Amino acid sequence: QVQLVESGGGLVQPGGSLRLSCAASGFTFSSYAMSWHRQAPGKGRELVARIPSAGRSTNYADSVKGRFTISRDNAKNTMYLQMNSLKPEDTAVYYCNAVLRFENYWGQGTQVTVSS
16 A cells, blocks of 8 residues: 655754655655755644655755755655754645646654743
């Protein structure tokens, strides 16, 4: 069955870094556009970054531009989010998402907490 499993979250101090991973299985990963989303307490889910199937033309939310980098390794069926210069407002549950036409899959999320 389709699975998206996020990992790499945790507690980090402001200014620190984390690298999230999203391991995919059960579908043809290389054909799907992938993205990271996040949801902070009391807020709606928002798009953080998107990467197409071929890995070009990435897009970022204005709030993370210059600090976060999305990438994917189609040979390993894995997507990444390198997060640098983290701020308290980056605290949220981070979800990975896979989309191809009418197929839309979500992971269970990984918690990222930025606090001193």
